[in-house]
Amino acid sequence: MCTNGINTGQFETMIEQIDDHVKLERRWTHTLGHQAGDAGFPTVCEKLHAAQALLDDVRALLDEAKDALEDDARDASAVTVSLV
Numbered sequence: 001m002c003t004n005g006i007n008t009g010q011f012e013t014m015i016e017q018i019d020d021h022v023k024l025e026r027r028w029t030h031t032l033g034h035q036a037g038d039a040g041f042p043t044v045c046e047k048l049h050a051a052q053a054l055l056d057d058v059r060a061l062l063d064e065a066k067d068a069l070e071d072d073a074r075d076a077s078a079v080t081v082s083l084v
Contacts, residue, residue: 008069
């Protein structure tokens with residue numbers, strides 16, 4: 001469905017693709033954090049787990065963006081195109 005020049009279905013799919021990418025990066029950050037901790041690098045471990053938490057925040061915001069897309073599309077005024 002297009003609303004105000006935006007294909008909302010495609011837009012939602014693009015947000016999901018970003019989320020999939022962030023999910024993968026979060027998994028790698030988590031794994032590397034544990035490897036650093038196991039190898040005796042506590043500061044690196046701490047920083048990677050902090051980055052992991054921020055990636056969790058990013059994923060939550062992406063979820064909120066998908067919900068907002070539906071709400072905004074429902075509430076958007078229709079665009080009228082006129083030939084001149």
